[in-house]
Amino acid sequence: MIEHIKEEVLKEIKPSKEEMENLKRKSNAIIGKIWEIIKRNNFPVLEVLLVGSSARNTNLKNDYDIDIFLLFDRSVNEETLEDIGIKIGIETISELNGTYSINYASHPYVNGIIDGYEVDIVPCYKIEFGERIISAVDRTPLHHKFLCNRLNEELCDEVRVLKAFLRSLGLYGSDVKTKGFSGYLCELLILHYGSFENLLKDAQNWKLGKTIILKDIFELYSREKINLKRFDDPLVVYDPVDLNRNVASPLSKENFCKFIFYAREFLKNPSLEFFKDYGKKIEEKLEDRPHGYRLILKIRREDVVDDILYPQMEKLQKSINKAITKNEFVILSSKCFADDKFCYLYWEFLVEKLPKVILREGPPVFDRERVENFLKKYDKVFIKGCKVCAYAERKYSHVVELFKDIINGKFVNISIPKHVNPKNGEIIELDLDKTYS
Numbered sequence: 001m002i003e004h005i006k007e008e009v010l011k012e013i014k015p016s017k018e019e020m021e022n023l024k025r026k027s028n029a030i031i032g033k034i035w036e037i038i039k040r041n042n043f044p045v046l047e048v049l050l051v052g053s054s055a056r057n058t059n060l061k062n063d064y065d066i067d068i069f070l071l072f073d074r075s076v077n078e079e080t081l082e083d084i085g086i087k088i089g090i091e092t093i094s095e096l097n098g099t100y101s102i103n104y105a106s107h108p109y110v111n112g113i114i115d116g117y118e119v120d121i122v123p124c125y126k127i128e129f130g131e132r133i134i135s136a137v138d139r140t141p142l143h144h145k146f147l148c149n150r151l152n153e154e155l156c157d158e159v160r161v162l163k164a165f166l167r168s169l170g171l172y173g174s175d176v177k178t179k180g181f182s183g184y185l186c187e188l189l190i191l192h193y194g195s196f197e198n199l200l201k202d203a204q205n206w207k208l209g210k211t212i213i214l215k216d217i218f219e220l221y222s223r224e225k226i227n228l229k230r231f232d233d234p235l236v237v238y239d240p241v242d243l244n245r246n247v248a249s250p251l252s253k254e255n256f257c258k259f260i261f262y263a264r265e266f267l268k269n270p271s272l273e274f275f276k277d278y279g280k281k282i283e284e285k286l287e288d289r290p291h292g293y294r295l296i297l298k299i300r301r302e303d304v305v306d307d308i309l310y311p312q313m314e315k316l317q318k319s320i321n322k323a324i325t326k327n328e329f330v331i332l333s334s335k336c337f338a339d340d341k342f343c344y345l346y347w348e349f350l351v352e353k354l355p356k357v358i359l360r361e362g363p364p365v366f367d368r369e370r371v372e373n374f375l376k377k378y379d380k381v382f383i384k385g386c387k388v389c390a391y392a393e394r395k396y397s398h399v400v401e402l403f404k405d406i407i408n409g410k411f412v413n414i415s416i417p418k419h420v421n422p423k424n425g426e427i428i429e430l431d432l433d434k435t436y437s
């Protein structure tokens with residue numbers, strides 16, 4: 001059953017032989033061009049390496065990039081490495097008639113499009129297994145060296161099926177927006193479990209803090225008694241090339257739980273449907289239900305990349321959530337997303353209106369000093385349980401009043417991130433029958 005589904009999935013998502021051959025040809029041409037530029041300028045580059053999924057045969061049809069790494073010796077200083085790295089990237093892409101842009105991760109690299117292929121040219125230091133890294137990308141060539149002789153054709157297909165399953169659920173990608181599984185994590189999981197099916201079977205029983213130590217590390221670990229670093233993440237997969245790194249650290253708790261849940265659902269009732277935009281379909285189904293009161297705070301987007309924008313949107317929303325809860329509105333759900341022009345912070349509330357009255361719970365009656373202070377603030381008090389209490393007037397009896405104060409900057413307790421300022425934001429009420437006026 002699952003075998004059959006895997007076959008069907010692979011028909012859809014595995015690049016054809018021809019596609020892979022064209023990809024190899026193109027990658028070789030780019031690497032040839034890079035060497036030409038290195039020799040022409042006498043640049044101190046030790047190695048040019050094709051890495052990532054397209055080098056390892058674990059890429060999905062029409063959904064990959066060509067990742068090329070330029071390896072420098074440790075003796076080259078960082079400024080020179082960045083400088084030469086960018087020069088090589090720009091010249092290569094220009095001479096092959098592509099278009100490029102300079103991006104920033106741990107340090108700058110060049111991203112471009114050549115004949116429809118997305119290409120990343122990234123400078124890094126050449127390090128050996130066990131050596132200290134200088135920049136985060138230095139591990140990537142080692143990932144490649146670790147995986148390429150351990151993954152065979154069969155395992156590569158299992159990786160592809162896993163990637164397709166995760167992509168369909170909206171769990172594929174380690175970027176700040178997705179908070180899911182990276183390609184490298186998929187490869188390690190398949191290497192560890194041997195197949196997609198075995199992985200899902202085990203995942204059904206995962207708990208928070210699930211820790212995976214690959215066989216190779218385990219042997220080293222027990223032989224040399226290495227002290228493994230502890231991580232406080234939902235899933236811990238030690239990076240075989242750097243035991244101080246958890247490969248699964250970008251995975252959010254919610255996405256970890258989604259994976260466990262849908263692994264069970266799939267095994268209960270294996271079907272191709274799980275590979276066809278399953279996550280979107282679940283969301284669509286959820287639209288068809290009774291709603292609470294829904295509101296969007298729409299804020300003009302500043303010119304920053306998603307990697308910077310998303311954490312800031314989330315931080316702002318978290319801070320607003322605190323203010324909302326403090327004012328006794330019940331949040332059913334909240335999420336944020338952005339397009340080219342705007343950021344959207346979305347909420348659904350249990351109710352949008354609350355009565356004018358609010359209960360102020362004071363100190364327990366035994367705490368004489370604090371009781372006296374409470375009495376100075378309120379005149380009509382009463383005892384509820386052990387506490388002195390009073391009724392007061394609520395500041396915001398409609399949630400929109402609270403949002404109006406937020407966009408007018410009257411809320412001092414909300415921390416405003418650098419690039420997402422609710423000031424001059426727009427409040428959009430989605431449920432017209434309940435609109436505040």
Ligand SMILES: Nc1ccn([C@@H]2O[C@H](COP(=O)(O)OP(=O)(O)OP(=O)(O)O)[C@@H](O)[C@H]2O)c(=O)n1
Pocket residue numbers: 051052053054058059060063064065067139140141143144174182183184250
């Ligand atoms: N969170 C990440 C992202 C990337 N990498 C390293 O960078 C390489 C290239 O990254 P990327 O192109 O994002 O992923 P691929 O593995 O190539 O997967 P795909 O392009 O198919 O999504 C990975 O193989 C891995 O060695 C990593 O270690 N951790």
Ligand SMILES: [Mg+2]
Pocket residue numbers: 052053054064065066067
């Ligand atoms: Mg890639």
